[in-house]
Amino acid sequence: MPIEQPAKIDQTLQDANLQLAIYSATGRLMAKRKDAISPDVCPDYQDLRTQANLVKKHTIENLDYYLEIVEKAVAARGGKVVYCRDATEVADFVLKLAKERDARLLVKSKSMTTEEIDLNERLEHHHLEAVETDLGEYILQLAHHKPYHIVAPALHLTRYDVADIFAEHLSAERETIPEKQTLMARVALREKFLAADIGITGANFVVADSGAVVVVENEGNARLTSSAPPIHIAIAGIEKLIPRAQDLAVFLRLLARSATGQPMTVYTSFLSGPRRGGETDGPDEFYLVLLDNGRSKLLADKGKRESLYCIRCGACLNHCPVYRKIGGHSYPWVYSGPIGAILSPQFMGVTHDPWLPFASTLCGACAEVCPVKIEIPRILLELRGEVVAAKTREKSNRWERLAFRLYAWAARHPSVWSAMGLAASAVAPDVPAMLNRGPIADWLSQRDLPPLPPKTFRQLWREREGTGVR
Amino acid sequence: MAPRVSLFVTCVVDQLFPKVGIAMADVLERAGCIVDFPEGQTCCGQPAFNSGYRDEARGMALHFLDVFRDCEYIVSPSGSCTAMASHHYAELFHKDPARMDEVRRMASKVWEFSRFLTDVVGVEDVGARFEHRVTYHDSCHALRELGIKTPPRKLLARVDGLTLAEHDATEECCGFGGTFSVKFPTVSGGMVRTKIDSIARSGADTVVSIDSSCLMQIQGALSRAGLPIRTMHLAEVLASR
Numbered sequence: 001m002p003i004e005q006p007a008k009i010d011q012t013l014q015d016a017n018l019q020l021a022i023y024s025a026t027g028r029l030m031a032k033r034k035d036a037i038s039p040d041v042c043p044d045y046q047d048l049r050t051q052a053n054l055v056k057k058h059t060i061e062n063l064d065y066y067l068e069i070v071e072k073a074v075a076a077r078g079g080k081v082v083y084c085r086d087a088t089e090v091a092d093f094v095l096k097l098a099k100e101r102d103a104r105l106l107v108k109s110k111s112m113t114t115e116e117i118d119l120n121e122r123l124e125h126h127h128l129e130a131v132e133t134d135l136g137e138y139i140l141q142l143a144h145h146k147p148y149h150i151v152a153p154a155l156h157l158t159r160y161d162v163a164d165i166f167a168e169h170l171s172a173e174r175e176t177i178p179e180k181q182t183l184m185a186r187v188a189l190r191e192k193f194l195a196a197d198i199g200i201t202g203a204n205f206v207v208a209d210s211g212a213v214v215v216v217e218n219e220g221n222a223r224l225t226s227s228a229p230p231i232h233i234a235i236a237g238i239e240k241l242i243p244r245a246q247d248l249a250v251f252l253r254l255l256a257r258s259a260t261g262q263p264m265t266v267y268t269s270f271l272s273g274p275r276r277g278g279e280t281d282g283p284d285e286f287y288l289v290l291l292d293n294g295r296s297k298l299l300a301d302k303g304k305r306e307s308l309y310c311i312r313c314g315a316c317l318n319h320c321p322v323y324r325k326i327g328g329h330s331y332p333w334v335y336s337g338p339i340g341a342i343l344s345p346q347f348m349g350v351t352h353d354p355w356l357p358f359a360s361t362l363c364g365a366c367a368e369v370c371p372v373k374i375e376i377p378r379i380l381l382e383l384r385g386e387v388v389a390a391k392t393r394e395k396s397n398r399w400e401r402l403a404f405r406l407y408a409w410a411a412r413h414p415s416v417w418s419a420m421g422l423a424a425s426a427v428a429p430d431v432p433a434m435l436n437r438g439p440i441a442d443w444l445s446q447r448d449l450p451p452l453p454p455k456t457f458r459q460l461w462r463e464r465e466g467t468g469v470r
Numbered sequence: 471m472a473p474r475v476s477l478f479v480t481c482v483v484d485q486l487f488p489k490v491g492i493a494m495a496d497v498l499e500r501a502g503c504i505v506d507f508p509e510g511q512t513c514c515g516q517p518a519f520n521s522g523y524r525d526e527a528r529g530m531a532l533h534f535l536d537v538f539r540d541c542e543y544i545v546s547p548s549g550s551c552t553a554m555a556s557h558h559y560a561e562l563f564h565k566d567p568a569r570m571d572e573v574r575r576m577a578s579k580v581w582e583f584s585r586f587l588t589d590v591v592g593v594e595d596v597g598a599r600f601e602h603r604v605t606y607h608d609s610c611h612a613l614r615e616l617g618i619k620t621p622p623r624k625l626l627a628r629v630d631g632l633t634l635a636e637h638d639a640t641e642e643c644c645g646f647g648g649t650f651s652v653k654f655p656t657v658s659g660g661m662v663r664t665k666i667d668s669i670a671r672s673g674a675d676t677v678v679s680i681d682s683s684c685l686m687q688i689q690g691a692l693s694r695a696g697l698p699i700r701t702m703h704l705a706e707v708l709a710s711r
Binding site: 001002003005009010013019023321322324325326355357358359360361362363364365367368378381384385386387388389400401404405407408409410411412414417418421424425442443445446447448449450452453455456457458459460461464 | 507509521526529537611613614615650687690691
């Protein structure tokens with residue numbers, strides 16, 4: 001039987017334009033990544049993955065140690081680390097600071113962590129204006145959409161969609177040329193940068209030993225966000241730590257190649273502390289918000305804690321044949337695709353969206369391209385076991401459980417098993433009449449069944465042995 | 471000494487594609503193997519394991535270990551079922567060190583059919599003749615769990631009269647995924663239509679793979695789309711003369 005699943009899945013499947021947009025955009029990213037990791041330009045790609053996995057493993061397993069180091073390093077450079085347990089604590093911190101400094105306008109660069117905690121909505125609720133400055137995020141903010149993809153948030157929108165959104169919200173002419181659209185956004189955003197009281201960025205990496213926040217981007221908006229306003233707040237999940245600056249030699253080479261197929265992003269900013277004496281640029285105040293929001297719970301789970309190694313490159317989304325069909329908005333949380341399918345159940349509980357760990361053919365494409373080698377299919381399988389256990393406690397899967405028990409019992413009794421097989425092939429000629437019901441009917445909604453053979457392999461084998469035919 | 475091969479035919483072949491099993495036995499015997507079929511075999515337990523029923527899967531794995539305990543080589547016409555026995559049984563018994571030794575010993579004896587031919591028997595030309603334009607579908611578990619990319623292609627390259635025409639989405643999943651195709655029929659259907667579009671562009675008249683379950687999915691979609699392209703297991707191609 002089909003599992004209960006969001007209506008968004010079938011809506012997406014039936015939208016031919018959207019299907020084409022998703023498939024071609026992810027396909028381009030796949031092709032670019034493939035070129036960027038090819039042995040002639042990146043001969044040590046697999047070694048880099050192994051090294052990245054080891055560094056993440058080491059850091060995550062010693063996170064308490066590195067958190068203390070980074071706290072001291074940030075303080076030594078005149079900044080301050082703020083620990084937040086959840087979304088409310090982050091919003092409270094930003095609101096309190098804004099009130100104390102009489103701040104009204106905030107600019108933001110792209111950050112999945114702030115999407116995770118709905119920061120914009122929380123700030124707007126208290127009459128602060130928070131403006132997204134990444135082009136894709138800016139478009140989404142105007143249109144009130146959630147990100148469709150970790151790296152390419154507006155992947156689902158065409159330039160014609162963008163023309164409509166800009167015409168409506170920027171009270172401008174309908175403009176369909178992407179370069180001119182970019183210019184329109186640039187004009188609107190430049191004013192915001194210059195007037196902003198606070199700049200909020202995410203962090204791709206937080207370097208423990210130097211206290212530097214590393215932000216990679218292609219538009220230069222994160223650099224402006226972190227340097228133009230008098231206050232810079234960087235918001236990062238606690239798992240973003242890496243021990244030393246030299247570890248970036250591994251991660252920076254992997255991140256852009258995996259995400260967009262670039263050898264490096266256009267801008268790589270190392271942001272540590274407020275402006276010091278003699279410096280011309282930079283904020284007066286610097287805060288690093290380190291967010292838990294459920295991460296320490298994952299940390300306690302030895303079998304699945306590697307989910308925290310993720311560097312948000314989005315490669316698993318691009319390569320996932322399921323994401324490429326159902327798109328980013330079918331997933332229950334801001335993290336979509338295979339990584340979302342393992343993060344969401346762990347953060348929200350497996351009973352929240354019990355369909356999610358099952359929405360995979362376990363094809364393994366995600367694990368193959370993951371730059372930090374997260375074993376996503378293995379974790380999906382563990383989560384499936386947890387869903388079944390939870391449903392069994394609620395007694396909501398009685399029939400499925402019974403079916404699997406019977407099937408497992410038969411499989412341990414070969415005579416029963418082969419008798420069932422014989423019976424099935426004996427009725428094979430009548431099967432078409434039985435097909436209009438149950439799971440087989442759902443299967444047949446999409447494709448035909450093969451003609452069923454009148455004899456099983458077992459029967460053919462006995463005949464073959466009996467006649468001695470070789 | 472001739473390798474002694476015990477066939478592990480899998481449920482799908484036993485019930486739905488019995489001729490694939492016979493073709494596999496024929497090819498192995500022609501290649502000089504002594505072939506038997508342990509009749510006690512049933513299912514490797516993958517459907518239960520993949521559906522989250524680990525206790526049930528463990529019971530089936532124990533049965534598999536019993537049936538194939540004394541075999542020299544266990545050869546299967548499926549990358550997926552091979553990977554279940556050689557890779558995933560370890561996940562079922564990791565808390566049972568005594569059993570783990572047995573699982574590891576067994577894992578080293580389980581072979582997917584095409585790799586067994588090229589790597590163990592050491593044969594690429596099995597004397598087959600098949601005058602068709604063929605495209606090869608990389609089944610996911612064979613490709614990514616077992617790393618099987620070249621063995622089937624080496625074997626196909628030596629078939630008389632055969633032209634191999636790769637399709638651009640050869641490494642993309644067909645969308646079967648066992649119970650996935652039942653739990654998410656429309657998503658699975660969308661995936662296989664993408665697959666057959668790519669297959670059709672290759673100009674092949676036959677799709678070959680080493681997993682009958684993928685071929686069942688692909689054949690079902692080809693038939694529904696009315697495309698005159700057929701599917702065949704590698705063993706059937708290699709048994710053709």
